[in-house]
């Protein structure tokens with residue numbers, strides 16, 4: 171038994187959202203009780219204390235859309251890369267990079283991404299992977315890293331026609347093999363989806379093959395209308411809009427996650443809602459790629475389950491939250507926009523999305539929920555209570571404030587020190603592989 175206490179406690183449990191001096195009692199992988207620190211200490215005197223030292227205790231973050239394969243792009247300059255639009259960014263940077271990844275480089279990219287996630291208090295990662303240089307076994311290589319570091323993850327391989335039929339099929343088989351593996355695993359640490367790149371690189375025949383090979387019980391994870399080019403392609407080739415095509419191909423549903431949804435209209439939103447399909451917003455990536463501002467507030471207000479991701483741009487969910495907050499105010503010229511919606515998307519939306527793939531409740535601190543807990547060293551300079559928690563988080567915290575990260579009852583980081591890996595060595599190994607990768611890209 172362990173007890174994390176001696177700090178302000180944010181539970182995300184509506185029944186008791188905030189304790190001025192709270193504690194979370196963990197029994198193995200599960201939360202046994204949440205309450206006042208003194209009362210919990212008295213009730214569980216034998217429990218080992220993890221001292222929050224007056225910081226803020228809260229549920230660990232969930233990242234609903236991530237790209238492990240992008241880790242080694244940090245600082246990379248690709249010869250001749252000079253993008254004029256979104257398709258140039260994909261082909262010139264991301265597809266160029268993933269075509270050169272070896273299995274070892276995929277594993278190292280996963281180590282680096284999960285390490286940074288732990289340091290930002292993220293313990294559940296929904297990844298969308300591509301490594302056209304080495305497809306078979308890539309999801310298993312990522313799983314190895316996740317298991318070594320003790321994080322929860324939901325993986326998929328992004329199938330695409332972009333590198334020909336043989337590689338498309340290898341992607342299909344990688345998804346199928348990993349999904350069967352994840353469905354047979356009862357640790358509740360690994361989950362899987364069927365990954366699709368985006369409709370503009372997927373023919374009807376390919377989508378039919380994917381459907382034939384998708385085991386029951388999981389949905390798809392796909393980029394939707396991230397660029398205007400994707401919409402134009404769909405209208406030109408199929409005479410319909412993207413969500414309509416996905417509907418006709420039987421891709422939508424409560425287990426399917428659609429990333430971005432920038433160029434979707436109200437009629438498409440109705441289809442997402444009617445099929446209970448999930449949407450993930452990645453504000454910083456959309457801005458950085460100059461893709462446009464998605465109608466995320468409208469999507470959310472329609473009652474579509476909406477979450478927040480980082481798309482590999484950062485691993486800090488609070489950075490993503492801050493950018494979402496200013497993006498929608500800026501875009502709508504409305505200073506009242508996004509106050510309630512963005513926290514709801516990050517905290518409630520991501521918890522519900524995780525709930526569709528993991529058995530234990532995540533993103534909440536209450537009896538029976540997973541023991542995924544973080545401590546930040548944030549010390550408020552103004553009064554803090556249940557009514558203004560999100561204002562304190564938005565304006566006062568970044569991922570760098572996270573000092574302690576616990577996942578599945580295991581302490582992964584304590585006082586900024588990683589306990590599950592030699593961080594220096596892991597990053598040195600990653601740099602070494604990244605240097606090899608860059609050389610293979612630029613010759």
Ligand SMILES: [Zn+2]
Pocket residue numbers: 235236237298393429481
């Ligand atoms: Zn993405």
